[in-house]
Amino acid sequence: MTTMQVIEEINSILWGPIMITLLLGTGLFFTIRLGFIQFTGLKEGFRQTFGPLFSRKQKKEGISSFQALSTAIAAQVGTGNLAGVATAIAAGGPGAIFWMWISSFLGMATIFAEAVLAQKYRKKENGTVKGGPAYYIRDGLGSKKLAVFFAVAIIAALGFVGNMVQSNSIADAFHTAFHIPPIVIGIVVAVLIGLILLGGIKRIATFAGNVVPVMALLYIIGAITILIMNIEQVIPALTLIVESAFTPESAGGGVLGASIKEAIRYGVARGLFSNEAGMGSTPHAHAVAEVKHPAEQGFVAMVGVLIDTVIICTVTALVILVTEGGGSNLTGIELTQASFSSGLGDFGIYFIAFSLLFFSFTTILGWAYFGETNVNFLFGDRGVPIYRGLVLLFIIAGTVLNVPFVWQLADTFNAFMVLPNLIALVALSGIVKKAYKEIKA
Numbered sequence: 001m002t003t004m005q006v007i008e009e010i011n012s013i014l015w016g017p018i019m020i021t022l023l024l025g026t027g028l029f030f031t032i033r034l035g036f037i038q039f040t041g042l043k044e045g046f047r048q049t050f051g052p053l054f055s056r057k058q059k060k061e062g063i064s065s066f067q068a069l070s071t072a073i074a075a076q077v078g079t080g081n082l083a084g085v086a087t088a089i090a091a092g093g094p095g096a097i098f099w100m101w102i103s104s105f106l107g108m109a110t111i112f113a114e115a116v117l118a119q120k121y122r123k124k125e126n127g128t129v130k131g132g133p134a135y136y137i138r139d140g141l142g143s144k145k146l147a148v149f150f151a152v153a154i155i156a157a158l159g160f161v162g163n164m165v166q167s168n169s170i171a172d173a174f175h176t177a178f179h180i181p182p183i184v185i186g187i188v189v190a191v192l193i194g195l196i197l198l199g200g201i202k203r204i205a206t207f208a209g210n211v212v213p214v215m216a217l218l219y220i221i222g223a224i225t226i227l228i229m230n231i232e233q234v235i236p237a238l239t240l241i242v243e244s245a246f247t248p249e250s251a252g253g254g255v256l257g258a259s260i261k262e263a264i265r266y267g268v269a270r271g272l273f274s275n276e277a278g279m280g281s282t283p284h285a286h287a288v289a290e291v292k293h294p295a296e297q298g299f300v301a302m303v304g305v306l307i308d309t310v311i312i313c314t315v316t317a318l319v320i321l322v323t324e325g326g327g328s329n330l331t332g333i334e335l336t337q338a339s340f341s342s343g344l345g346d347f348g349i350y351f352i353a354f355s356l357l358f359f360s361f362t363t364i365l366g367w368a369y370f371g372e373t374n375v376n377f378l379f380g381d382r383g384v385p386i387y388r389g390l391v392l393l394f395i396i397a398g399t400v401l402n403v404p405f406v407w408q409l410a411d412t413f414n415a416f417m418v419l420p421n422l423i424a425l426v427a428l429s430g431i432v433k434k435a436y437k438e439i440k441a
Helices: 003-014 017-033 042-050 065-076 079-092 095-120 133-141 144-178 182-197 200-229 231-244 256-275 294-322 332-344 346-379 381-398 403-427 429-440
Strands: 123-125 128-130
Touching: 003 017, 003 403, 017 095, 017 256, 017 403, 017 429, 042 065, 042 294, 065 200, 065 294, 065 346, 079 095, 079 144, 079 256, 079 294, 079 332, 079 346, 095 133, 095 231, 095 256, 095 294, 095 403, 095 429, 128 346, 133 144, 133 346, 133 403, 144 182, 144 332, 144 346, 144 381, 144 403, 182 200, 182 346, 182 381, 200 231, 200 294, 200 332, 200 346, 231 294, 256 294, 256 403, 294 332, 294 429, 332 346, 346 381, 403 429
Parallel strands: none
Antiparallel strands: 123 128
8 A cells, every 4th residue: 555545544433523523513512602603703803804903013022803814815725725625626526515514514613713712822922922732732621631732733734744735736737838947947936035034023014914805805806807708607606516416417427425424525625724723823923913702703704715715716716617627637736727727718827826826835934834823832932943944945846746635634724623623612611612602791
């Protein structure tokens, strides 16, 4: 049995009924316990994020809610929104997008809880505010061993393997569009990432706050342009997504049970990889935001999931479906490029290449910072320089590896970091509910 086959076997267990039940179950648990906060709290999330003050001013010790959301979205909006959606459709059929929606709806409640706990248990160390699951697992749950397990898992999952996925997709996109050797792209990206990382969270937050809104808006405009050009196919595409979630066609034919299983597996897995709700990554950004009450940042965190999955992932999926993948049998970022090329001509290939560059570049920044926070948690400041060097090496290495292998490896490590985070979320749910009731009072 090859290494690839071993990893696929592990993922078939990790991302089978157990993980799906845990992720969706946790989201459903918080949805009910918090009284369908997706409906009652989303308006407040928009007010906190885009309200009259719209403060993007640097805080003395942390960052603003807008900058925290931008940093979180920088991590959320990446390869998963372009290549991940294409992979989900290719492997699980159009029905996978329906399950991506379900996981994102429930994920809004989960990510609210993550942000609240990150705020509640954050620490100020050497003049810098830090927080995240490792902190609320250790100080809230009282389990140092589980906190260490999470910290190690997220360093491997995002800082190393996850960033390989991002650089891999950037290199593929630019090689397709401009025939640039992947290794060259990897080196350039690594150098730029290293320069920004040296400035810490405030430099990352400033960069994200300026770049993320623009890049997201331009991508959405490009996708909507194609959908308007194919407006008569949009409703049939949406219908196909819903119908395929419960029929054999959801995975391109085959046995009904297996088809639905694949649609759910890839929809939930890619949905998680995209919006990261329940994964325990974005709480690191939300912990640093300066707010009056922890629940305020919880509302803001929900907006991130909405923008990432409900809007950006959906427009990507619809473009792929209305253009029929450009008439190709491709997968990953090449399928997305072919679809945009079908809608926008040759410009579509370049459009996706540059969109992916900015999406993945900011994701690498966010994930590198999240991993760095946990390196600091484990080893203090002395471990940070070594970690940063390793991140840059993994970014370069990711550009020359096989795409399916990298995705499978990412799924494995994602599962390892999800499990301890979900345990802590459920165990500390009373604190989350108390915070929500305080803000409502």
